[in-house]
Amino acid sequence: MGPHPAVAAIRLAVRRVLHDILNDHQTSGAHSGRQAPGERERTGRTAERPPSPLVLVACSGGADSMALASALAFEAPRLGIRAGGVTVDHGLQPGSGLRADEVALRLRGLGLGPVDRVAVTVGREGGPEAAARDARYAALDAAAERHGATAVLLGHTRDDQAETVLLGLARGSGIRSLSGMAAVSGAGGRYRRPFLHLDRQTARKACMVQSLPVWDDPHNADPAYTRSRLRHEGLPALEKALGKGVVEALARTAQLSRDDADALDAWAGQAEAAVRDAAGLLECAKLYALPPAVRRRILRRAAIEAGAPAGSLFARHIEEVDRLITGWRGQGAINLPGRVVAQRQGGRLVIRQG
Numbered sequence: 051m052g053p054h055p056a057v058a059a060i061r062l063a064v065r066r067v068l069h070d071i072l073n074d075h076q077t078s079g080a081h082s083g084r085q086a087p088g089e090r091e092r093t094g095r096t097a098e099r100p101p102s103p104l105v106l107v108a109c110s111g112g113a114d115s116m117a118l119a120s121a122l123a124f125e126a127p128r129l130g131i132r133a134g135g136v137t138v139d140h141g142l143q144p145g146s147g148l149r150a151d152e153v154a155l156r157l158r159g160l161g162l163g164p165v166d167r168v169a170v171t172v173g174r175e176g177g178p179e180a181a182a183r184d185a186r187y188a189a190l191d192a193a194a195e196r197h198g199a200t201a202v203l204l205g206h207t208r209d210d211q212a213e214t215v216l217l218g219l220a221r222g223s224g225i226r227s228l229s230g231m232a233a234v235s236g237a238g239g240r241y242r243r244p245f246l247h248l249d250r251q252t253a254r255k256a257c258m259v260q261s262l263p264v265w266d267d268p269h270n271a272d273p274a275y276t277r278s279r280l281r282h283e284g285l286p287a288l289e290k291a292l293g294k295g296v297v298e299a300l301a302r303t304a305q306l307s308r309d310d311a312d313a314l315d316a317w318a319g320q321a322e323a324a325v326r327d328a329a330g331l332l333e334c335a336k337l338y339a340l341p342p343a344v345r346r347r348i349l350r351r352a353a354i355e356a357g358a359p360a361g362s363l364f365a366r367h368i369e370e371v372d373r374l375i376t377g378w379r380g381q382g383a384i385n386l387p388g389r390v391v392a393q394r395q396g397g398r399l400v401i402r403q404g
């Protein structure tokens with residue numbers, strides 16, 4: 051008898067991603083280990099085979115990432131991949147250190163190794179959720195570097211993706227924020243999200259039938275957090291009004307928006323060279339002729355290049371700068387975050403730090 055359907059589903063999702071990782075690894079190994087013709091005869095050596103790649107799972111001890119860890123522990127040895135894990139102690143709740151110890155123990159119990167348990171200090175910048183996320187990714191990056199890991203797996207599910215799309219929609223900041231999380235992200239495509247097409251219930255069920263103990267983060271149920279309210283009130287209300295397929299539809303929206311946003315970014319990248327004069331300044335008349343979606347991307351990029359922090363630059367800032375092009379009536383300089391100033395001078399748009 052085969053495994054329970056939920057276990058089969060999580061393993062398949064992980065197997066697919068491990069195949070991708072293996073292909074990328076072999077391609078990069080083949081390039082770096084390629085010998086010049088005749089080299090083997092001269093040196094008597096063959097190219098060294100790249101060592102088997104190491105894949106780490108980032109595990110909070112929650113159902114999604116425990117399911118991910120179990121599937122990685124099952125699949126990796128069958129593909130000749132080494133598999134380890136990292137758990138991060140954010141130090142935000144009493145007893146979090148003990149829990150991290152326990153998670154590390156469970157990961158080792160699954161046969162994973164190396165397993166790291168890392169304590170971080172969470173700052174305040176951008177609010178509690180963003181600060182914890184920044185500290186976590188810094189710790190995961192450091193662990194990947196320390197162990198020479200090829201990839202780090204994250205347990206985000208289709209439900210997380212749907213929530214991310216809704217949060218982006220509520221921010222009102224364009225299709226990039228509707229495109230949610232990428233299946234592959236980070237330096238050199240380090241972060242992979244095998245469960246992005248899998249629902250949270252399947253991950254939880256897979257833990258249950260494998261008798262894997264899971265830890266439910268009280269923050270996930272705390273109505274003080276926006277994401278938690280969305281999870282427990284917003285999405286159920288939407289499902290009630292629109293039907294069960296809404297989560298899947300939102301996740302599909304993410305993929306479609308990502309493709310559109312990538313295409314528009316590429317268009318803006320090419321158009322930018324054509325709207326700059328010989329001195330590299332942006333020409334207002336040429337900007338005016340571009341479609342708004344392309345023009346605004348160029349303006350945003352110029353503001354960031356001048357020193358405006360991307361995270362503080364909102365759609366309303368770019369709209370104001372855009373009015374220097376499309377609604378010119380002699381208005382003054384526009385102040386942007388990071389002490390960046392945008393102003394129109396003699397048919398040119400000048401954006402620089404003031």
Ligand SMILES: Nc1ncnc2c1ncn2[C@@H]1O[C@H](COP(=O)(O)OP(=O)(O)OP(=O)(O)O)[C@@H](O)[C@H]1O
Pocket residue numbers: 107108109110111112113114115116136137138139140186203204205206210267270
């Ligand atoms: N403390 C942590 N240590 C290591 N990895 C973490 C930690 N917290 C989150 N992650 C990683 O980030 C992913 C997303 O975390 P998040 O808390 O947003 O989602 P979640 O739905 O609560 O996931 P989970 O059920 O796995 O905790 C997790 O699945 C896991 O891979």
